[in-house]
Amino acid sequence: MAKLQAIRGMNDILPDQTPNWQYVEKCFQAVVRRYGYREIRFPILEQTQLFKRSIGEVTDIVEKEMYSFDDRNGDNLSLRPEGTAGCVRAADQHGLLFNQQQRLWYQGPMFRHERPQKGRYRQFQQFGVEAFGMAGPDIDAEVIQLSASLWQDLGLENYLTLEINNIGTAEDRKRYAAALTAFLVFHAEELDDDARNRSHSNPMRVLDSKNPDVQEALKGAPALVDYVSDESVIHYSELKSLLTQVGVEFTESPRLVRGLDYYNNCVFEWTTDSLGAQGTVCGGGRYDGLVEQLGGKPTVAAGFAMGVERLVLMLDSLGKIPEATAQVIDVYMVVVGGQLAGSAVLLAKQLRQRFPEIGLITHCGGGKYSNQMKRAFNSGARLAIVLEAESEQPLETVKIRHLIDSGDSVSVEIANCGDKLAEILGISE
RNA sequence: GUGACUGUAGCUCAGCUGGUAGAGCCCUGGACUGUGACUCCGGUGGUCGCGGGUUCGAACCCCCGUCAGUCACCCCA
Numbered sequence: 001m002a003k004l005q006a007i008r009g010m011n012d013i014l015p016d017q018t019p020n021w022q023y024v025e026k027c028f029q030a031v032v033r034r035y036g037y038r039e040i041r042f043p044i045l046e047q048t049q050l051f052k053r054s055i056g057e058v059t060d061i062v063e064k065e066m067y068s069f070d071d072r073n074g075d076n077l078s079l080r081p082e083g084t085a086g087c088v089r090a091a092d093q094h095g096l097l098f099n100q101q102q103r104l105w106y107q108g109p110m111f112r113h114e115r116p117q118k119g120r121y122r123q124f125q126q127f128g129v130e131a132f133g134m135a136g137p138d139i140d141a142e143v144i145q146l147s148a149s150l151w152q153d154l155g156l157e158n159y160l161t162l163e164i165n166n167i168g169t170a171e172d173r174k175r176y177a178a179a180l181t182a183f184l185v186f187h188a189e190e191l192d193d194d195a196r197n198r199s200h201s202n203p204m205r206v207l208d209s210k211n212p213d214v215q216e217a218l219k220g221a222p223a224l225v226d227y228v229s230d231e232s233v234i235h236y237s238e239l240k241s242l243l244t245q246v247g248v249e250f251t252e253s254p255r256l257v258r259g260l261d262y263y264n265n266c267v268f269e270w271t272t273d274s275l276g277a278q279g280t281v282c283g284g285g286r287y288d289g290l291v292e293q294l295g296g297k298p299t300v301a302a303g304f305a306m307g308v309e310r311l312v313l314m315l316d317s318l319g320k321i322p323e324a325t326a327q328v329i330d331v332y333m334v335v336v337g338g339q340l341a342g343s344a345v346l347l348a349k350q351l352r353q354r355f356p357e358i359g360l361i362t363h364c365g366g367g368k369y370s371n372q373m374k375r376a377f378n379s380g381a382r383l384a385i386v387l388e389a390e391s392e393q394p395l396e397t398v399k400i401r402h403l404i405d406s407g408d409s410v411s412v413e414i415a416n417c418g419d420k421l422a423e424i425l426g427i428s429e
Numbered sequence: 430g431u432g433a434c435u436g437u438a439g440c441u442c443a444g445c446u447g448g449u450a451g452a453g454c455c456c457u458g459g460a461c462u463g464u465g466a467c468u469c470c471g472g473u474g475g476u477c478g479c480g481g482g483u484u485c486g487a488a489c490c491c492c493c494g495u496c497a498g499u500c501a502c503c504c505c506a
Contacts, residue, residue, distance in 0.1 A: 005496090005497080008496085008497070008498095060503080060504055060505085061504080061505080064430075064504095065504080065505095082505090082506080110506080112504085112505080112506095114430090114503085114504065114505080115430070115431090115502095115503080115504090116497095116498085116499095117499080117500075117501085118499070118500075119505095119506085120504080120505075120506085124506070125506090126506060127506095128506090194503080210502080210503090211502095258505090259504070259505060260505090269505095269506090270506095276500075276501085277500080277501065277502085277503095277504095278504090278505075278506080280505060280506060281506070282506070283505075283506060284506095304506095305506055306506060307505080307506030308506085309506085310506065311506095336464095368464095369464055369465095370464060370465065371457090371465085372465090373464070373465045374465040374466080375465085376465075377465045377466070378465080378466095384465095386464095388464090403465090
């Protein structure tokens with residue numbers, strides 16, 4: 001019988017790696033707290049319709065990457081491929097949006113059926129923030145600044161670059177898309193199949209094609225800038241001014257087009273060249289029309305999401321994860337002789353009650369002294385408490401041995417073990 | 430979804446032109462050591478990703494399929 005294995009593209013994160021994740025999570029939570037964002041949690045499963053209506057019917061995500069299925073009631077459900085749609089649905093359903101401002105954050109797994117690759121998995125973890133009810137460019141700037149704060153805390157500020165672009169309003173893009181389609185149809189012979197197919201369905205996606213021939217053909221194509229309304233232009237230039245004032249560097253990328261339909265006005269991406277082909281670590285922008293599109297009252301919004309796997313990969317390869325994040329044990333209790341098991345569990349219980357912060361492993365499974373000591377050293381503990389019977393008499397003393405500093409050991413009466421431990425570990429009660 | 434490369438013990442790898450597998454580390458037993466780590470001796474562990482085909486016989490420098498990984502395309506976080 002073949003061994004069962006994890007679903008392709010869905011990874012187990014093992015104990016050696018989890019401290020790295022906890023480190024990133026801790027940093028992220030510290031930053032969002034600093035900016036006054038509150039956590040929201042919403043289901044991993046939603047009606048497929050939610051994603052079709054928000055992300056867009058003709059996007060790659062909806063067309064070929066969603067995990068969709070009929071449940072036992074015959075409802076068509078999908079594992080969420082991103083967080084914004086569910087966040088909007090949840091916030092609106094519970095009346096958090098109408099006539100209000102909200103700063104929200106979330107974290108959790110997303111699912112897309114893509115071919116796995118470094119930094120791209122079928123189940124992947126995202127952090128995101130969404131801000132509702134604020135129309136000005138100041139909230140756009142805040143959201144971007146928040147992400148920049150995180151890079152600073154993680155020590156990544158020199159490894160990520162910010163690209164921004166103004167994609168105008170939905171109306172602007174409708175007019176632009178028409179003009180672009182006309183251009184692409186005229187130049188159809190110079191395009192590749194992929195570009196040709198998109199000329200009608202999603203012409204703006206053709207713009208960021210990596211095919212040099214396509215890029216060559218695009219010379220002379222109508223520019224989005226010329227179709228963007230004055231209002232958008234002003235909003236965008238105010239955002240740029242704010243970013244400059246706050247010291248967030250950026251480059252403008254006229255070709256930056258996000259793959260989800262709900263974005264409008266300013267969009268942005270943080271990218272790195274240290275992750276190979278999956279260079280985008282964080283992306284977002286404004287989505288003023290989405291709430292209404294999903295049936296809510298018109299509510300402006302902006303937000304972003306970042307890929308945690310990519311961040312962890314980056315931090316790991318750059319050596320930016322502090323040593324101290326790994327979980328360590330403080331005390332390893334060595335128990336030689338089966339008749340001491342009762343004394344051991346009792347002492348351990350008392351110590352754990354008295355020092356709730358320390359980590360204490362009691363050796364289980366018996367074995368001779370030398371092997372237990374070996375485990376004690378390998379555990380990384382600072383101290384070993386040694387319970388060893390000298391005779392048939394009840395145990396009166398234990399040894400406390402330094403494992404890291406000196407190797408010295410002291411004998412203490414079992415009743416005074418806690419006091420001695422507090423003294424050595426410098427715990428004040 | 431497309432292409433290229435890769436897949437041998439828990440880990441890192443070796444295996445000459447086809448004849449049914451080895452090393453180091455790890456783990457473990459013992460010796461030694463004033464009770465772990467040095468040194469010495471011994472041991473566990475692999476139907477060579479899986480399934481077929483070619484061959485008297487393939488881990489193999491043969492073929493096909495399949496699964497998985499890596500990288501690129503694509504996509505996006």
